[in-house]
Amino acid sequence: MRSAIIKISFTLFALSALLLASAAQAKNKINGVRVWPSPESTRVVFDLSEKPEYSYFMLKNPLRLVIDLENTSKLKQLPSLPKEHKIVEKLRYSQAKSRNSTRVVMELSRTAKPVIFALAPTGPYKDRLVVDLYGQQKSLYASKSKQSKKRELVKDRDIIIAIDAGHGGEDPGSIGPSGTYEKNITLPIAKRLARLIDKEPGMQARLTRTGDYYIKLNTRTARARERQADFFVSIHADAFSRPEPRGASVWILSLRRANSEVGKWLEDKEKHSQLLGGAADVIKDTANEKYLAKALLDMSMDHSMKTGFTVAEEVVSELKKVTKLHKKRPQAANFGVLKSPDIPSILVETGFISNPQEEKQLKTSYHQQRLANAIFKSIKRYYQQNPPDNTLFASLKNNKPVRHKVQRGESLSVLAARYGTTVSALKKANRLTKNTLYIGQVLTIPKA
Structure with missing residues (x-):
C-alpha cells in the first residue's frame, strides 16, 4: 500500500515537472536573421514566430549593441558577416537574463545610432524585429549639400x-x-x-x-x-x-x-x-x-x-x-x-x-x-x-543649329509652337516655298 502511494506521488511529481517545464518553454522563436548592409547604415532583421518582447542597451569599450528577447528561443546559428562590413563586425549570443530569454550582441566597428522597432506580419513575412544602425555620416552627399544649399552657377x-x-x-x-x-x-x-x-x-x-x-x-x-x-x-x-x-x-x-x-x-x-x-x-x-x-x-x-x-x-x-x-x-x-x-x-x-x-x-x-x-x-x-541654363547642353544648343526629323502628324505650325518660333522663320531657314512637309524630312530649327 505504502509503495503504491509512493509510486502515485512520484508519478504526480513527474507530471507536475513536465507541466512546469512545458509552461516555462519559450513561446517565441527566432526563425531566421537577415543582414542588409548599405553605404550609410545596416539593417538586421529577426524573423520571429510571434510578436517580440524586447529591450536593448549600448555598451562601450568595445562598442556593442545588446538586445534581449524575452521568452524567445535561439536560432541555432547566427549569420556571419563579410569582412568589408562597415558598421557591424560580428553577431553573437551572450548570457541571457533568464532561462528562456535570448541575448544577442552586435559588435560594432564605429559609433552608430540604433533605431529598433517591431513589424507585424505582411506579405511573405511573419512578425519581425528590425534593427537599423545609422552611422554618424548619414549621407554620402551630406558634405556637398552643406557647402551650398543653392546650385552654384x-x-x-x-x-x-x-x-x-x-x-x-x-x-x-x-x-x-x-x-x-x-x-x-x-x-x-x-x-x-x-x-x-x-x-x-x-x-x-x-x-x-x-x-x-x-x-x-x-x-x-x-x-x-x-x-x-x-x-x-x-x-x-x-x-x-x-x-x-x-x-x-x-x-x-x-x-x-x-x-x-x-x-x-x-x-x-x-x-x-x-x-x-x-x-x-x-x-x-x-x-x-x-x-x-x-x-x-x-x-x-x-x-x-x-x-x-x-x-x-x-x-x-x-x-x-x-x-x-x-x-x-x-x-x-x-x-x-x-x-x-x-x-x-x-x-x-x-x-x-x-x-x-x-x-x-x-x-x-x-x-x-x-x-x-x-x-x-x-x-x-x-x-x-530644353537644356537648363549654364549647362553644356545649353551651350551646345546656342552654338549649334537644332535639327528635327519630321514625324507623322507634324506640320510647320505644330513645330513652330513646339520650338518657340514662327512658320515664316521655319520656311526661311529651310528655303521652303510651300507649307507641305513629308515624313522623314530633316528641318533646321532657327533660334527663337
Whole structure:
C-alpha cells in the first residue's frame, strides 16, 4: 500500500515537472536573421514566430549593441558577416537574463545610432524585429549639400539625373511566377541606364541605391535633392493579381487617386512596400502632407509636373520600339516617390513581372539594356531641346543649329509652337516655298 502511494506521488511529481517545464518553454522563436548592409547604415532583421518582447542597451569599450528577447528561443546559428562590413563586425549570443530569454550582441566597428522597432506580419513575412544602425555620416552627399544649399552657377555644368531602383533589401517588391524578385530586376536596369548617362558629355547619373538594401521613399527623393538633380526617374517592374496583363508603362504624379484598376493596385503596392521596409515611413508621410499641400501652391510643382509629363511622352515613344506597351499614353497616380515639388519625376514600369513571358524577358541582359537605352534616349532628347541654363547642353544648343526629323502628324505650325518660333522663320531657314512637309524630312530649327 505504502509503495503504491509512493509510486502515485512520484508519478504526480513527474507530471507536475513536465507541466512546469512545458509552461516555462519559450513561446517565441527566432526563425531566421537577415543582414542588409548599405553605404550609410545596416539593417538586421529577426524573423520571429510571434510578436517580440524586447529591450536593448549600448555598451562601450568595445562598442556593442545588446538586445534581449524575452521568452524567445535561439536560432541555432547566427549569420556571419563579410569582412568589408562597415558598421557591424560580428553577431553573437551572450548570457541571457533568464532561462528562456535570448541575448544577442552586435559588435560594432564605429559609433552608430540604433533605431529598433517591431513589424507585424505582411506579405511573405511573419512578425519581425528590425534593427537599423545609422552611422554618424548619414549621407554620402551630406558634405556637398552643406557647402551650398543653392546650385552654384557653374558654366557648362552637367545635367544631373537621379535614378531610383525600386524596392530593395527587406522589400523585394513584386514576385514573379518563377520566384523572381522585382528588386533584382530594377537595380540592373538602373545601373545600365546610369552607365549610358555617364558616358554622355554634359550628363551625369546618381543612383539612389547601389546594392540590395532598403531605402525609405522620403530618403530616395532627399538623395536626389542633395545631389541637386535636374530629373528623377524611378525604375519598377509591374505586377497584377492576374497573370494576363503585360507591357511597359510610364507614370506621372496625379494629385488624386488613380482611376484605373492597375493604378490603384500600384498605389496599394507602394504602401505595402513601406510596411515591408519599415512602419516609420508611413508615419512620416502623414506628417509631410502639410508640407506637400503648401508646396503645391508653388510654381515649381507646376513646372515639375509639366516637365515630367513631357519626358514621360518621350519615354513612351521610345519604349514602344523595344517592348509591348500596357498603355500608349503616360498614366497618372498618387505615388509618394513622385511627390518632390522641386524635381521633375517619372516612374517607369518596365513590364509585368506577374506575366510569365515578361518575367522571363525582364531577367535577360539583352532586354534590360534595350529598356535602359530607350529611357536614356528619351531623357537626352528632352534636355537637348530644353537644356537648363549654364549647362553644356545649353551651350551646345546656342552654338549649334537644332535639327528635327519630321514625324507623322507634324506640320510647320505644330513645330513652330513646339520650338518657340514662327512658320515664316521655319520656311526661311529651310528655303521652303510651300507649307507641305513629308515624313522623314530633316528641318533646321532657327533660334527663337
